[in-house]
Amino acid sequence: MNCNCLSRPTVLHTPSNLTAPTRASHLPGRSVSETNHKSTMTKSLPPVVTRFAPSPSGFLHIGGARTALFNWLFTRHHGGQFRLRIEDTDRARSSDEAIAAIIDGLTWLGLDWDDEVFYQSSQQARHAEVAADLLAAGKAYKCFATPEQLKDMREAQKAAGQPIRYDGRWRDRDPDEAPQGAPFVVRLRAPQNGQTVIDDKVQGKVVVKNDQLDDMVLLRSDGTPTYMLSVVVDDHDMGITHIIRGDDHLSNAFRQRALYDALGWAAPSFAHIPLIHGADGAKLSKRHGALGVEAYREMGYLPAALRNYLLRLGWGHGDAEIISADEAVKLFSLEGVGKGPARFDFKKLDALNAHYMRHGDPAATVSAAAPFFETKLGRPLDGDQRALLETALPLLSERAKTLRDLVSGGGFLFAERPIEPDEKAQEVLTDEARKILARLVPQLEALERWDAETLGQAIGAFAETEGLKLGSIGPAVRGALTGGTASPGIFEVLALLGRTESLARLRDQAI
RNA sequence: GACCCCAUCGUCUAGUCCGGUCUAGGACGCUAGCUUUUCACGCUAGAAACGGGGGUUCGAAUCCCCCUGGGGUCGCCA
Numbered sequence: 001m002n003c004n005c006l007s008r009p010t011v012l013h014t015p016s017n018l019t020a021p022t023r024a025s026h027l028p029g030r031s032v033s034e035t036n037h038k039s040t041m042t043k044s045l046p047p048v049v050t051r052f053a054p055s056p057s058g059f060l061h062i063g064g065a066r067t068a069l070f071n072w073l074f075t076r077h078h079g080g081q082f083r084l085r086i087e088d089t090d091r092a093r094s095s096d097e098a099i100a101a102i103i104d105g106l107t108w109l110g111l112d113w114d115d116e117v118f119y120q121s122s123q124q125a126r127h128a129e130v131a132a133d134l135l136a137a138g139k140a141y142k143c144f145a146t147p148e149q150l151k152d153m154r155e156a157q158k159a160a161g162q163p164i165r166y167d168g169r170w171r172d173r174d175p176d177e178a179p180q181g182a183p184f185v186v187r188l189r190a191p192q193n194g195q196t197v198i199d200d201k202v203q204g205k206v207v208v209k210n211d212q213l214d215d216m217v218l219l220r221s222d223g224t225p226t227y228m229l230s231v232v233v234d235d236h237d238m239g240i241t242h243i244i245r246g247d248d249h250l251s252n253a254f255r256q257r258a259l260y261d262a263l264g265w266a267a268p269s270f271a272h273i274p275l276i277h278g279a280d281g282a283k284l285s286k287r288h289g290a291l292g293v294e295a296y297r298e299m300g301y302l303p304a305a306l307r308n309y310l311l312r313l314g315w316g317h318g319d320a321e322i323i324s325a326d327e328a329v330k331l332f333s334l335e336g337v338g339k340g341p342a343r344f345d346f347k348k349l350d351a352l353n354a355h356y357m358r359h360g361d362p363a364a365t366v367s368a369a370a371p372f373f374e375t376k377l378g379r380p381l382d383g384d385q386r387a388l389l390e391t392a393l394p395l396l397s398e399r400a401k402t403l404r405d406l407v408s409g410g411g412f413l414f415a416e417r418p419i420e421p422d423e424k425a426q427e428v429l430t431d432e433a434r435k436i437l438a439r440l441v442p443q444l445e446a447l448e449r450w451d452a453e454t455l456g457q458a459i460g461a462f463a464e465t466e467g468l469k470l471g472s473i474g475p476a477v478r479g480a481l482t483g484g485t486a487s488p489g490i491f492e493v494l495a496l497l498g499r500t501e502s503l504a505r506l507r508d509q510a511i
Numbered sequence: 512g513a514c515c516c517c518a519u520c521g522u523c524u525a526g527u528c529c530g531g532u533c534u535a536g537g538a539c540g541c542u543a544g545c546u547u548u549u550c551a552c553g554c555u556a557g558a559a560a561c562g563g564g565g566g567u568u569c570g571a572a573u574c575c576c577c578c579u580g581g582g583g584u585c586g587c588c589a
Contacts, residue, residue: 055589087589147587154586163513164585185587203516212514212585220587227589251515251584274517275582309523312538316524319537338517338524341582345522348539358552399551409550428549459548474548486550 048080049241052106052113053120053231055087056098059292060105062344063246063276063284066310070273071244072111073311073332083238084113088121089230105293109303110325118238120230127225127233130263131186131218139262140218143170143187144178165214186219190258198253201242201271201334208254216255228252232259235268244271244334247341271334274314274341281343300402302368304360305353313342322355350401357397357406366390369403376407377414388413392496395488412482413496418508425479429509433476436466438510440473441503450499452491459491480509 052068054060060068075082084106088094106113134140143166145153150166157164171189178184191210198206218229225233235243243253250272260267276284284290296306304325311328312321315336323331357365366389373389374380381389389410396410412419421429443462447454459477463470477490481502487493494502 053589057589090588093588143587150587158512161512165513183587200516206515208515214585217587222587224587226587231589246583247516248583249589252589254515272516272583277582279522281581312523314523318525321523321538340517342524343522345539348523351539398553463548470548472548478549484549488549488551490548 047241048075048078049083049239050075050080050244051083051085051118051235051238051240052111053085053087053234053245054102055090055093056095056102057090057093058098059101059294061284061290061292062296062310063290064102065105065109065293065306066276066313067244067246067273068106068111069109069307069310070315070332070337072113073328074242074244074271074334076329077332080241081114082112083115083118083240085118085120085234085238087227087230088119089124089225089227094121101292101294108293108297109307118234120234123230123234123237124225126237127230128219128223130233131225131229134188134218134262135186138189140186140188141171141215142175142178142184143215143217144175144182144184145169146183163212165212166216168215171215183221185217185221187215187217188255188259188262190215190255191261196254196257198257198270200250200253201244201269202274202337203247203250203272203339206250208251210258213255213258216259218259228255228259232256232263232265236260236263236265240268242269242271244273247272247274271337273337274339276313277341277343279343279345284344300372300404300406301349301353302356302360302365302403304364305349305356308356309349309352313344314338322352354397354401357400357403358394362390362393365397365403366393369393369406372403372407373410373414376411381414385414388496392488395492395496399486399488409487412484412487412493415483417501417504419480419483419505421479421483421509422485424485425483428475428479428485430476431511433473433479434509434511436468436473437476437480437506439466440477441506441510444494444499444506445503447499450495452489452495455494456491476509477506480506 050071052064052071054064054068072082084103086094086099086102088099103117131140135142153167153169154164157167166187170187175184190213193210195207195209196213200206216228217226219225234240253270253272257267278284278290293306297303307325307328308323311323311332315332315338317323317331317336320327320331366386369389370381370386392410392413393406396406399409400406440459440462443458444455447458459473460470463473466473474490475485478485478487478493481487481490481493481497488496497505
């Protein structure tokens with residue numbers, strides 16, 4: 001697979017990091033020249049510029065997050081620029097909350113973008129101007145067909161078993177035939193013969209006959225640009241070199257390609273990555289399991305784990321499974337992206353999350369876990385408690401898949417006395433067991449050192465003098481200390497809780 | 512319906528481009544055993560896939576065709 005991107009002419013693009021970051025500086029608009037400038041920049045290859053262009057009508061869902069990740073990885077791998085563009089052309093369906101959620105989600109995942117956020121709606125005038133130019137050049141035309149007429153047309157086509165597409169009724173008709181002042185849309189006069197070939201970086205060579213494509217709407221009857229026009233103009237103006245996006249845009253690419261050609265612009269490279277499906281194999285949509293990334297955060301997943309999981313979903317590199325962000329940047333390539341859709345599997349995400357909790361950066365895990373503990377406790381963790389959490393982390397994470405599991409397994413650390421043993425613990429804390437506890441307490445009180453090893457020896461010796469096996473006193477100690485029947489080893493728990501608290505909890509249950 | 516895309520264990524994938532080293536590898540999950548103060552972790556072992564049919568070839572998971580199955584798109588949404 002060769003990279004024809006290297007020979008693509010680039011647009012003259014002001015390095016945005018050199019301009020003052022004013023409110024308007026990220027609006028290239030008509031200041032962008034269309035001059036091909038390859039000769040003056042021969043020594044450096046055209047830089048890679050990618051973009052993630054979500055529509056702010058929902059939240060950053062998992063599929064979008066992966067698209068962003070792949071763009072980010074590809075860009076960082078090539079040392080290029082990764083831009084964030086909010087496709088808010090449809091103002092009615094856009095919301096500030098959605099924009100905030102997208103930005104929060106990307107930030108949480110550690111996907112940083114270059115330059116300021118670009119808002120597509122800020123370019124409407126530019127888009128309309130491009131359409132006007134096309135109209136003037138005869139490459140676009142006015143279509144006076146009403147929505148009702150088009151609806152009828154489609155129904156007729158469907159009834160006749162014909163392909164559904166605009167029939168070109170105004171393509172060659174004299175605009176003067178339309179009623180005076182009638183509303184119209186502007187459509188692209190797309191080629192009707194021949195074929196269009198897109199050498200997709202993931203899907204390979206894809207060919208579509210031009211007679212399959214109809215004349216798409218560029219400008220709505222209210223004069224606003226459609227998505228199809230906006231993306232092409234913005235991608236061009238922003239100097240985007242590689243468009244990496246969901247598979248669902250593959251057919252759009254052919255229409256957009258026609259627009260590029262009409263405009264005389266070189267099209268960027270395309271890479272259409274497969275969509276993510278739910279565990280049942282059905283498409284992951286907003287109403288079917290497609291959660292926003294914040295939902296994964298709330299479920300207790302670490303960003304590093306989710307990122308690693310998303311990376312491996314649809315991309316592979318030999319047997320590599322655990323891949324750090326740095327390694328991913330080094331290894332990532334579009335060639336490694338699979339062509340088929342992948343199903344989302346929580347079990348594997350769990351496994352990855354467990355790995356990162358156990359072997360990742362402890363400080364990051366503690367920071368991520370703290371809010372979960374605080375929510376559970378209803379109060380903030382103080383410095384000592386945070387430190388306690390950090391020392392307990394290795395023990396706790398061995399028993400957890402998510403940060404939530406950390407809370408359910410480590411809640412005893414911050415529980416307030418007297419601890420209420422749960423049902424199972426109560427069964428273990430028989431009168432007999434409580435008496436044993438009473439005899440154990442003085443033995444522990446006498447200890448000079450209070451660490452797991454010393455405690456282990458002391459309790460072992462106690463068991464021996466009592467003529468008991470460790471297994472018959474352990475559960476009671478655990479029940480008294482944690483209020484439950486599952487926890488890290490009791491010696492470790494004793495050490496974690498400290499002498500004062502441990503003894504107090506044991507006395508609470510002893511009789 | 513039309514057009515386009517895809518197809519290896521239950522799931523994610525390696526291998527496919529450059530046919531033989533594939534009695535198809537890894538990971539998650541699953542099963543069994545070991546370890547063990549509980550729960551886990553860990554370790555060991557195991558079950559588990561080239562959708563079907565035709566070709567091409569000495570030889571095909573790998574190349575070609577058809578079928579089947581999945582998916583996407585067909586808006587004055589993005």
